[in-house]
Amino acid sequence: MTAMASRVYQSFNPPQPAKREGALKFGILGAAGTAPLSLIIPAKSHSEVIVQAVAARDRKRAEDFAKAHGIPEVKDSYEDILNDPNIDCIFVPLPNAFHYEWAVRSIRAGKHVLLEKPSVSNATEAESLFNLPELSQPNGPVLLEALHMRFYPALSYFRSLIDPANIAHVNAVSMIPWWMTGKNDIHFNYNLSGGSMMSMGTYNFAALRVLFGAEPEECLSCDVHSYTDGIHDKCDYEFQARFRFPNGAIGEASSTMNGPTYWTPSHVTVTNKETIVPDKRLPESHVLVQKRELTLHGFIHGVIWHRIDIKDVFEVRNRDTGKIVKRYEEKSQKKAYSFQEAGGAFADLPGEPFWMSYRHQLEQFVNRIKGRETQHWISASDSIAQMKMMDMAYEKSGLGPRPSKTFN
Incomplete structure (x- = not known):
């Protein structure tokens, strides 16, 4: 503490x-x-x-x-x-x-x-x-x-643990307590491009795209709650969206700006497909199957607190019948308040444990301007793809994309 x-x-x-x-x-x-x-x-x-x-x-x-x-x-x-x-x-x-x-x-x-x-x-x-x-x-x-949040060491380390080809499902959750917002805030002004997807949802959608390393092919559903007073009704204060990514994997994102009193940390959970693990100790009639679940708690403001949980569920099954002979779990945890703490390929990257994600972002922004190497960046095509995903969700929700504003 x-x-x-x-x-x-x-x-x-x-x-x-x-x-x-x-x-x-x-x-x-x-x-x-x-x-x-x-x-x-x-x-x-x-x-x-x-x-x-x-x-x-x-x-x-x-x-x-x-x-x-x-x-x-x-x-x-x-x-x-x-x-x-x-x-x-x-x-x-x-x-x-x-x-x-x-x-x-x-x-x-x-x-x-x-x-x-x-x-x-x-x-x-x-x-x-x-x-x-x-x-x-x-x-x-x-x-x-x-x-x-895309510049923070914990997310980079978390991403390194994941092979997008093995992902079955990703779920990204965030929230803001009810007492931090009100219906007259700019978050809920349609003409100012408000809505929970435009606010906290930006993080959720980005997390899905980063972890899949791909763009969604379709928004399968997008359920929203919005005020129904005729003024703020086009601005969602809560949403839950499901996307289909390449190879049929599913990404879910949900957030509320009218959440419970106590602020709970954001989290993103990746569930891998089942994989067969070679184990020479087993007889030919048995096979060892692994299913891994990884969760990054606090993926938005990681410097306050975060934790990476890794849970592996192993099942020894009869190769012919599929019957489970034995089942056991292995769990581990990791934190990465700096790239040095992340270790491995990240160990030499700049940063201090007290650097918040904004400070890491500023480091890269200055490096790019000064013509130095940037270890992390958000490209133009990346930002365009991010807005396409948001438009996709707003179309599916029935609220429609946020309006453009003209200027001279």
Whole structure:
């Protein structure tokens, strides 16, 4: 417990090395409540990142935000940040409906963009954004969808334990307690591209895609609960979706933003197909069958707490009749708060146990901008595929994909 408390404390109060010459200066669009966790705190421990400026629709709110978080400059508008030659990178934590517009504007202004998830409102916007010609230019802007959990060591290690060809079923579950949201939040505003799938569901869908290493072929079902007051009825506060992946494997995702009082950690469980394990100790008339189940608890915010459970169920069966002669289980656990703790092929990758997933993400973003090797990345095609999966689910639910927002 002491180690956990120390790690979590350092995550939110990290050491602050001196900033290097040539450090990247960030501007934040919007005084968003997610910005401290997503960028401001991780930037403190990165010697090549300075959070330089913020702008909001309400200047007073931006000033209060800047004062609270030690941001040197407050700009009058988002455009002022984009027009500042001193700003290298833009962080876009605005409501979902504005992601596309301000990512496009930022890229056209020659800025690198860290774009809050989900990247945009729908797959049409994703195709347009990630195929902007500026992004394919030599030394052009870098664009990254900030799906932070994909950069965390525990997920990388968990993925290394899995052969997608052996997967029979994956189930990804997440939640937010009822007291953290309300129907008037932006999460439930259709015109702002709200909905639980656009919020927590983004993580669930990403987990399925990462573990299968493939895209879903079909959304088999998507059951949703939404408010029925005629205002918020197109925004789901809870969903359960089933997808068919290649080779007939099934992926399930479920989340609620109206969950029980106590926040339970997210988890994703992978069930493998039965496999025959050679065992020379057995007579010819018997066969040893293994079925493995792996669960990563806390796959979204792993730095707080996570655990990987591995359960192997073995059955000795009569080869001809299939009758079970003997059954036994073997269980083990693993944690990976750093790549060093994950070990093996990961042992030399950068990071500290107190680095939250956002800090790992920031490391890779800076490396890509600086022209260094990136060990993990979310490609343009990956982000487009993510939005296609979300559209697929929303179509099946009957609520329809989130709307595009036009701008001049």
